[in-house]
Amino acid sequence: MRLDKYLKVARLIKRRTVANEACDGDRVTVNGKEAKASYQVKVGDVIGVTFGNRSLRVRVLSVPEFATKEQAALLYQELPPETKE
DSSP states (O other): OBHHHHHHHTTSSSOHHHHHHHHHTTOEEETTEEOOTTOBOOTTOEEEEEETTEEEEEEEOOOOSOOOHHHHTTSEEEEOOOOOO
């Protein structure tokens, strides 16, 4: 599944167009590297998203085509923010 679609299905970003813009604006990373919206998400990937001065890191646990509101939180595991040393 494409990265922009995963961000929407997992409800990390509300709309797919906003997710696409975030990817194009270099605000989304996968496994520590900047990723485009077309990146194919796999189980085990670590996705980082920056929202203004706040950032979020998650590990992908599942990649379904559709998810209900209740299932969305089960698609990923939230990780602590990355520290810069």
